[in-house]
Amino acid sequence: MSDVVIIGGGPAGLTLGCYLADAGVPCVILERAQHPRPHVGESLMPAAIRIFKEIGFLPIMEAADFPHSGGVVYHPGGRTSIPIGYSEFPQEGIEQEYTYHVDRSKFDLLLLKHAENQGCRLVQGANVREVVFENGAARGVDAEIGGQTVSFPARVVVDAGGRATKIGRQLGLRRDHPVLDQFALHAWFLDVDRGSRATEDYTHIYFLPELRGWAWTAPINDEITSIGVVADRSVYAVYQEADVGIADFFLESLSKNKALKKATKRAERINELKGEVNYSYQLDQTCGDGWIALGDAARFTDPIFSSGVSVAMHNARFAAERIQTALESGDCRRETFLPYEDKLRADAAIWDDFIRLFYRLLPAFTHVVESPEHRASVLRLIQGEVHADTDGHVLEEMRGLVSRVERADTHELKDQLMDFPMA
Template sequence: MHDERPAAETDVLVVGGGPAGATAAALLALQGHEVTLLEKMRFPRYHIGESLLPSLLPLLDLLGAREAVERRGFVRKTGAYYDWGGQEWELRFGGLGRSALYSFQVVRSEFDHALLDHARDQGVRVHEETAVRSVEFGDGRAVTATWSSAAGTGAISYRHLVDASGRAGLVSARHLRTRRFHDAFRNVALWGYWRGTAPVEAAPAGAICLFSLPEDGWFWAIPLHDGTLSVGLVTDQHSFAAARQSLGGTEALYSDRLRRCPVLARLLAGAERVTPLRVETDYSYVAERFSGPGWFLAGDAACFLDPLLSTGVHLAMYSGMLAAASITAALRRHVGETEASAFYQHAYRHAYERLLILVGAFYDIHQGRDAHFRRAQQLSHRDQQDLRLHESFLHIVSGLEDLHDAQDGAARLFAALREPLAGHRKVGLGGHGASRMTPWPTSPDQAIAGLRLVLEPSLGLRRTGE
């Protein structure tokens, strides 16, 4: 355990110990940089976002943390099952290659704790129960942060800041005030945990199961290794407010919507909900910029979409990796700071925009044409204003994001979704039909802002042609 008080200065300050912060911190420490991580909570702590994508595996391998996660005994997720819009179909991860045959359904308190402990083992100076109160800027650059803990208060200066503070949004929401919520995806999620549930016989082993409702939302069901099933309802704010008022509260709304989902109701027959309901709202947003002089926004501090395609941890760890690569390239003067910041901004934003389009398309096609929920999820002109939607769509359908070693299984998962979107009743994820796309810009033809990501012999950025 490190000293209770953080040092007065560090190469890189990481704010937040979730997957984005722990990934960035561990990778930077592995490159030999001095890294301090300040986390306001004491881990383990509760968090939602339990269903992970196969892209997790190559990221864990890059971190050297796969064994630490495997030891936790999480449920292995080999695909997904959909009872959606009157159709039943499945996605299986077989055929993605040996590096991405499965993912995990995790208890996030345990998963996040494992990643934070791994970062500590790599030499990161981790200080829990230490809240960052403010960020100071000098000549437009982030230079110092103030903190408080049981040990007192203080300030720490740094060369680069990674804001992985999640929904709190230290830089974008609190200081720069550049976060905006999407007109689409103004949804509410409410969920609880059940014991004694029956399995979905048609689903792949350990699969997440998604069940759409005819008019106003959908349910998730996620099996966890502690013997519980996470069951959550996602609905739009208008429907949530109206139904809660007419039915007499959140509990009544949750029970009513379960009754309207016969397959899920049968799954829960005889089961017991063992936790109170939890509620989240207004969780879909994006910051105007993801990076600037001396700072990088990682994970939920930059953006969050929607739980439909389980992209939260993927984007968190992916952005943590991009931030680490960008910062280490700048610290080693392989590229200029402005170049590194531009690479990060474009690479992370492009990944986010691609998923934004996919989530919107999924809602658009599979909800009933007259459903209020479907209409509410459509991207408005304001949502589209700052997006390169045409460019992003071309990347999705053309496979321009292909990596020769196909490290990112999640992208093939999303590519395979095109088959059920076209109306197929069942689809397997495998074979050669799924386009191999990835957001890892490692090849020269995938260069962003004239730079490409390099993983070997060490993590960083290189100019095209180098």
């Protein structure tokens, strides 16, 4: 029997594996795919660097020659653009002023090899079919490997299997987001105009209010750029009725923001257009007797701030602490994991408000990003490093502006209020 069995060899599961191996805790990671496998989520936020350092992965990232990312530029729609450079906000424990854009198939493979070198046992091509429970407590998993069912008993089961939300679905704990019902289309392109030299290596985010969504461009290497469009499903339904196919819808979306239209004027798609649907949800519980869920398996909301990988890794860091406490004390009941769930819940509440305010009135976001007083907090928030006590003022500021615009009979921003319910 392993102490810990981890479902999923993505950033969450592999990072957890590294922390556990470092603490001498035997674990096995079961991954249904064979790496390298493609995955969405290519721009990393600075918060990930802290984890890379702790798990000894930073030298591998440096040697891998991924393009650097110096920051993010927001393009609200008109002529202005709002850049945020990571060098503006030196962060504790992070010496470098850049992060990376990654081809996820390469990044996840490197992390997988690193976890293996650190001492994790990895089984690829192992599709976890069921989490096994005894008297209400998780006791291991059954996985299908080469057509056979193989049991992996363990003292703690971790769901790091991403949006498949294995435990969440098995226990009926997965709840779709009450408002966000978006989908994303993305592919790789040649000949995308990356703009001025100062921000050519940044992630570019373009607001698309007409689609209740947004778009990204991010360099994959010197020539290839990833482009993605996020839209509300109700918006696409209208196009569908007019017989507009998904590829045409994608192309049309690129013309809905002036800066995006310019950047993609000559863009040529070089791989298949991929879709991601229905990805905003959370679990009612993120831990239970003998189990814990992390990364996308615990919750996921609109990826506009490119924070998914760093959030997954930070979840893994905290989960590793609780798992060690549970194994050392011999008490793997839900109570031992609860501090982890409480932190996730508090962060999720702030994050959810932030995203709702963002959609309700886009200028409320540009207002706080442009404000010297709030800019640093916004950077922390957008990379998922939420601090309820210090970052709440950003939300207050946004809320204040939204309610002033809502109450005013006339206001220059009135026509930018979107029909987007707050909590």
